[in-house]
Amino acid sequence: MNHLFSFSRLFALLAKEMTQMMRDRITFGMMIGIPLVQLALFGFAINTDPKQLPAALVTTSQDQFTRAIVSALEVTNYYRFDYVGISAKDADELMLEGKVSFIVTIPADLSKRVLRGDEPQILIEADASDPSASSGAVSTLSTVAKQALTRALGTQSQQDSQLDIVVHRRYNPEGISQYNIVPGLLGVILQLVMVMMTAMALTREVERGTMENLLAMPATPFEIMLGKILPYLGVGAVQVIVILVAAKMVFHVPFVGSLALLISGILVFISSLVLIGYFISTVAGSQMQAMQMSFFFFLPSLMLSGFMFPFKGMPYWAQMIGEIFPLTHFLRLVRGVMLKGADLEAMRSPMLALMGFTIILVILSLARFRKTLD
Amino acid sequence: MKAIDVRNLVKRFGDKTVVDNVTLSVEEGEISGFLGPNGSGKTTTIRVMCGLLTPDAGEGSVLGYDLHADQLKIKRQVGYMTQKFSFYTDLTIEENLYFVARLYGLSPARTYVRDTLDKLGLTSRRHQLAGLLSGGWKQRLALAACIMHKPKLLLLDEPTAGVDPKARREFWDEIHDLAAGGMTVMVSTHYMDEAERCHRINYIAYGKLLTSGTVDEVVAQAGLHTFILSGKGAQSASRMLQAENGVDQIAPFGNSLHVVGKNKALLETAVNKASHQFDVRCEPGQTTLEDVFIQYMSGSTDNMAEPELEGK
Ligand SMILES: Nc1ncnc2c1ncn2[C@@H]1O[C@H](COP(=O)(O)OP(=O)(O)OP(=O)(O)O)[C@@H](O)[C@H]1O
Ligand SMILES: [Mg+2]
Numbered sequence: 001m002n003h004l005f006s007f008s009r010l011f012a013l014l015a016k017e018m019t020q021m022m023r024d025r026i027t028f029g030m031m032i033g034i035p036l037v038q039l040a041l042f043g044f045a046i047n048t049d050p051k052q053l054p055a056a057l058v059t060t061s062q063d064q065f066t067r068a069i070v071s072a073l074e075v076t077n078y079y080r081f082d083y084v085g086i087s088a089k090d091a092d093e094l095m096l097e098g099k100v101s102f103i104v105t106i107p108a109d110l111s112k113r114v115l116r117g118d119e120p121q122i123l124i125e126a127d128a129s130d131p132s133a134s135s136g137a138v139s140t141l142s143t144v145a146k147q148a149l150t151r152a153l154g155t156q157s158q159q160d161s162q163l164d165i166v167v168h169r170r171y172n173p174e175g176i177s178q179y180n181i182v183p184g185l186l187g188v189i190l191q192l193v194m195v196m197m198t199a200m201a202l203t204r205e206v207e208r209g210t211m212e213n214l215l216a217m218p219a220t221p222f223e224i225m226l227g228k229i230l231p232y233l234g235v236g237a238v239q240v241i242v243i244l245v246a247a248k249m250v251f252h253v254p255f256v257g258s259l260a261l262l263i264s265g266i267l268v269f270i271s272s273l274v275l276i277g278y279f280i281s282t283v284a285g286s287q288m289q290a291m292q293m294s295f296f297f298f299l300p301s302l303m304l305s306g307f308m309f310p311f312k313g314m315p316y317w318a319q320m321i322g323e324i325f326p327l328t329h330f331l332r333l334v335r336g337v338m339l340k341g342a343d344l345e346a347m348r349s350p351m352l353a354l355m356g357f358t359i360i361l362v363i364l365s366l367a368r369f370r371k372t373l374d
Numbered sequence: 375m376k377a378i379d380v381r382n383l384v385k386r387f388g389d390k391t392v393v394d395n396v397t398l399s400v401e402e403g404e405i406s407g408f409l410g411p412n413g414s415g416k417t418t419t420i421r422v423m424c425g426l427l428t429p430d431a432g433e434g435s436v437l438g439y440d441l442h443a444d445q446l447k448i449k450r451q452v453g454y455m456t457q458k459f460s461f462y463t464d465l466t467i468e469e470n471l472y473f474v475a476r477l478y479g480l481s482p483a484r485t486y487v488r489d490t491l492d493k494l495g496l497t498s499r500r501h502q503l504a505g506l507l508s509g510g511w512k513q514r515l516a517l518a519a520c521i522m523h524k525p526k527l528l529l530l531d532e533p534t535a536g537v538d539p540k541a542r543r544e545f546w547d548e549i550h551d552l553a554a555g556g557m558t559v560m561v562s563t564h565y566m567d568e569a570e571r572c573h574r575i576n577y578i579a580y581g582k583l584l585t586s587g588t589v590d591e592v593v594a595q596a597g598l599h600t601f602i603l604s605g606k607g608a609q610s611a612s613r614m615l616q617a618e619n620g621v622d623q624i625a626p627f628g629n630s631l632h633v634v635g636k637n638k639a640l641l642e643t644a645v646n647k648a649s650h651q652f653d654v655r656c657e658p659g660q661t662t663l664e665d666v667f668i669q670y671m672s673g674s675t676d677n678m679a680e681p682e683l684e685g686k
Contacts, residue, residue, distance in 0.1 A: 008479050009476070009479065011476060013477070015476070016462065016465065016469070019469055210460050211460075212421075212456050212458075213454075213456055213460035216426055216452070216454040216456070217474065217478065218479075219477055
């Protein structure tokens with residue numbers, strides 16, 4: 001028999017954990033209940049009005065009219081042009097990756113047309129997968145641009161400026177916020193339940209004194225850890241199914257991306273959550289402490305991940321903090337895949353970030369292995 | 375080979391030394407009793423020996439395996455019954471036994487579980503939650519679960535606390551059977567009659583091992599003398615003797631009085647004085663193990679006590 005790992009011992013631990021889980025009606029109910037209740041509550045969106053959203057400017061002209069319009073847009077404080085003068089293709093790429101919320105396309109011959117008295121077109125593409133982020137910015141846009149053009153013309157001609165502003169809401173043409181909230185909820189609910197349940201599962205053993213018995217038997221710490229983690233991965237899977245089905249059937253959230261990519265993302269995300277829970281349980285002395293620590297972790301990540309408030313609308317420091325939560329990266333991934341149909345190439349950075357978290361957490365948990373009671 | 379052979383074990387929690395330089399050995403097939411007042415470090419010593427706690431100092435071997443290096447091997451051949459019931463109260467009796475059987479790789483698990491249930495007489499109640507068992511039945515279940523894998527060494531931490539006399543008798547019959555079959559048993563207890571059923575006893579107080587040996591050896595080593603006073607005047611004699619030199623302990627047993635002291639001459643004078651003054655008969659008696667332990671307890675200082683009290 002292998003000394004460090006044996007499947008029969010792992011099986012013993014798994015069977016025991018599952019039996020306990022099934023027997024605990026309240027916890028079992030929580031697994032299904034929490035997603036449903038949360039979906040019902042958060043399904044009604046919270047709207048916010050963020051400023052300073054990153055935008056890309058696609059244009060080749062540098063004339064006064066273009067400058068006037070761009071600076072007027074910046075003055076509204078809704079737009080921040082991080083990328084100027086890039087190609088339409090690059091801009092598309094940036095939006096898919098979630099790096100910009102808007103693409104403003106100004107034709108190269110804008111000044112010629114304005115002076116000729118034509119009606120030039122300006123195209124604004126908004127990433128509407130997060131409608132709360134884009135709605136304010138889009139609604140002010142056409143007045144601001146027209147005024148800017150009139151002012152620029154003012155010195156040269158008396159005629160009224162003609163400007164045709166075309167707004168494309170991409171990924172979510174109708175600006176429905178459930179589309180954004182429901183995939184986000186997938187991440188939030190998984191985080192709430194996974195971290196807390198795993199954290200409490202191991203502390204319960206310590207609190208009830210069964211840990212002493214468990215450690216006195218030949219189970220290795222690695223087996224004990226796996227025995228705790230795997231059942232909760234299963235719980236997570238059940239929740240994912242509940243939420244995805246509800247998203248489709250109740251909220252009619254479109255699913256345009258690859259299911260396989262989404263599922264691999266979810267797997268990595270859940271692994272990181274369960275490991276966080278495990279880590280908490282190695283630090284906490286009681287179930288109460290474990291619960292409090294889970295919440296201590298849960299609340300800021302909820303606030304700063306881009307679930308409650310549009311990520312790009314937060315102050316820089318808050319965004320920096322937001323980056324340290326797996327949830328932030330998972331939200332990018334789930335929204336990208338579900339709503340925008342992003343592929344692995346486009347989702348590389350959130351995916352890598354999630355994997356990074358998982359690896360770090362595995363190392364941390366291994367280091368905190370408890371072989372003894374002290 | 376000795377089943378347990380540890381030297382100079384030290385275990386501290388914070389700045390409190392809970393196990394203080396304990397050297398202990400147990401022969402194979404022996405039933406070794408572990409006695410001492412509450413908080414003296416019995417549980418802690420047992421935990422160190424089965425690899426649950428890392429000692430701060432000391433070395434030794436358990437079942438021939440090194441205490442530091444081979445903890446996993448030790449665990450596989452040791453059965454440890456914890457002081458507090460530590461099986462899963464939310465699992466049934468049968469599920470708990472399956473869990474243990476699978477964890478030790480006993481196969482087929484079903485046979486082991488069925489035999490254990492049969493022997494316990496719990497077959498008809500096997501689907502009952504372990505948490506709903508009465509205290510005594512919990513202890514029996516726990517013992518049955520820790521001997522299922524036929525360990526070479528059985529460490530029992532107060533296994534009979536709260537168990538009725540008949541069950542206690544059966545418990546000890548079983549322990550003697552197991553020892554006869556070659557199993558080494560170390561058992562902690564607060565009951566004197568249980569101590570007397572052990573081949574050897576070890577007495578620990580406030581972290582220090584004060585004495586070990588057979589019951590007779592321990593009693594003899596203590597060097598105590600005992601007189602038994604009986605009669606109508608016993609009550610009054612007791613009050614008078616309390617003030618006498620040479621009387622270390624007075625304990626009433628029904629209508630008689632055990633008077634114990636270290637100094638035989640002084641004790642005899644005091645007892646004679648009492649028999650002259652009061653209506654009591656006085657005869658030399660057997661010093662019991664309990665007398666010896668009470669003597670040790672009053673002579674040593676409390677682990678929990680404040681430092682200024684320690685010097686008293
Ligand atoms: N994990 C721990 N942390 C701090 N102190 C501890 C710990 N475990 C035990 N102690 C202390 O060590 C001392 C010895 O405890 P231990 O449980 O070994 O005593 P015991 O002889 O088994 O007592 P009892 O007969 O009451 O079971 C006690 O004072 C206890 O408070
Ligand atoms: Mg104890």
